[in-house]
Amino acid sequence: MANPINSTMIAPALTSIGRELGTGAGATLWLVAAMYMASALGQPLAGRLSDVLGPRRVFRAGAVLVAVSGVVGALGTSLGVLIAARVLVGLGTAAAYPSALTMIRDRARVLGLPEPAGALRALTATSLLTLTLGPGLGGLLVPWSGWRATFLANVVLGLLTLALSLGALPRDRQWGPVPWSRLDLPGVALFGAAIGLLMAFLMSLPTPNWLVLSGAVAVGVLLVAVEFRTRSAFLDVRMIARNRPVAATYLRFVLTFTVIYAVLFGYTQWLEQVRGLSAAASGAVMLLLSGVGAVLALSTGRCRSIRAPMLIGTAGMLAGSLAVVVVDATAPFAVLILVPTLFGFPQGLNSVTNQLAVYRQAPAGELGTATGLSRTAQYLGAMLATGLLALAYGEQATDEGLAVLGTVSAGIAGVLLLLTALDRSLKAHSAG
Structure with missing residues (x-):
């Protein structure tokens, strides 16, 4: 929590x-x-x-x-x-x-x-x-x-x-020699620097600091080069490169949460600044997103493959994005609550199915690391959402900015729908 x-x-x-x-x-x-x-x-x-x-x-x-x-x-x-x-x-x-x-x-x-x-x-x-x-x-x-x-x-x-x-928690194994080399501190430092520079660039929008972005790219390239040659790499580039299914899953995490976080914060701002709802009222509207998502999350996993619920969730994301494009300050209240309801589908279905995919695709003995990277992908999406909101709104939410947000989100949802439909590894196991 x-x-x-x-x-x-x-x-x-x-x-x-x-x-x-x-x-x-x-x-x-x-x-x-x-x-x-x-x-x-x-x-x-x-x-x-x-x-x-x-x-x-x-x-x-x-x-x-x-x-x-x-x-x-x-x-x-x-x-x-x-x-x-x-x-x-x-x-x-x-x-x-x-x-x-x-x-x-x-x-x-x-x-x-x-x-x-x-x-x-x-x-x-x-x-x-x-x-x-x-x-x-x-x-x-x-x-x-x-x-x-x-x-x-x-x-x-x-x-x-x-x-x-x-x-309440199961005991860990007894203390023994700790293989500290597995932590790969140089890789941690480079990864942190790349993340920090990327966030600094996104925070500079809508007047981008291209020098900072160049630094982020340079550090990112150095990170990949160093980690590719490291036996116990913090960012296991070789595992990701040879394990295409898990690489595709990380990409889906980034795209999914770019849209979800952008709508979660962007639509809330629009409801308050343009539609005139109070913070309590806008919060109540957005509770539909988490409520629908939670119900769907608890019911996911009954299908024979995880691709079917993932496609349904992505279709909900596309429909919700298109609704964001057309909604404006004069839209009836029923339309206002339709947006978070539709986005509850990707938040519930895609979150669980992508995590199930990581669970199956991660190499033996590295589930903790692989899961951590999946959550990193989620927060990369949140960081990209910050930049998207800066581009769409600037200092103030507007109907036009919301339409930009919806258009970009619909484009991402379309790409995500295509990637999911073409990924054959998602139907290889039961989600039981």
Whole structure:
């Protein structure tokens, strides 16, 4: 819960933070970007640590980081300290998913159970249900106790997670010689630099800083070259290159979440700034997205192949994008709620089926790392969505900007539909 909640809970607090600290709106947006970058880096790092050190240790360490981030943020008196707190919560919450999935896989093997599709559905449904609760929770906390309460909430989340994990999680193997070389610290550093430069470029839009983009590309090329020659690479370029199905799955993650995050934030802004809905009312409308997504996520996996539900979800994305193109300030309320309802299909169906694909396609013994990279792909999509929103809206949401957002999203959905239809590996197994 802590990762999706924190990705959006900060939104209602940004104005208050900027006013108290004397910073502009552009500067406070780094509080959002910092968590995206930390999560994008932290997901594969936590996956690798789970494979090397043990998933329970990593899971609990992440919970401690979440609690510490809450203390740091609540006591912070400068934007730099608050950004550091957001980095800590990004790294801490990133530890949960890959380590949890590794524990589920290991437990299923011990018990002789088949592929735990039900557990994957439950994890995804939890994420979907809490993703759009963040703005509502922040909207309650800020008027009640100020923006610092949005950081203090993480103290509760971290300690509660730690308490619930005591005695409940399967034990890791005994400590022995730790193969630290498997962590590939140079690869981690290059990956972090590439992510940071990409985010800096996206934050410069709509007046792009091409020098920063050139730096991101150069570091990315160097990263691929170094990792290709590294035996235990942080970014397993060779595995991705020879495993085309998992590479295609990562691409689907990026494209899917570029559209989902762009609509989640962009449509909410439009509802408030153009349509005139209150924050509570727009939050209620967007709850349809997570509600429909959660119901579909829990029901996914009954089909013989995962391609069928994935195609249905992508078709819903295309239909929702086309609805975004035509909706305007005069649209009836029924049309307004149609958009998040349609986007609930890709959020529920595509999220689970793509994660099931990673579970099947990941090499033996590297599920934590592969899952972490899939979550990194998700946050790369979120970062690209930030740039897309900057291009479409600029400083203010408009009907024209929403139409641009819908047009680009429809194009991405069309490409995604074609890629999914042509991917034969998606029908190779039962989703049982």
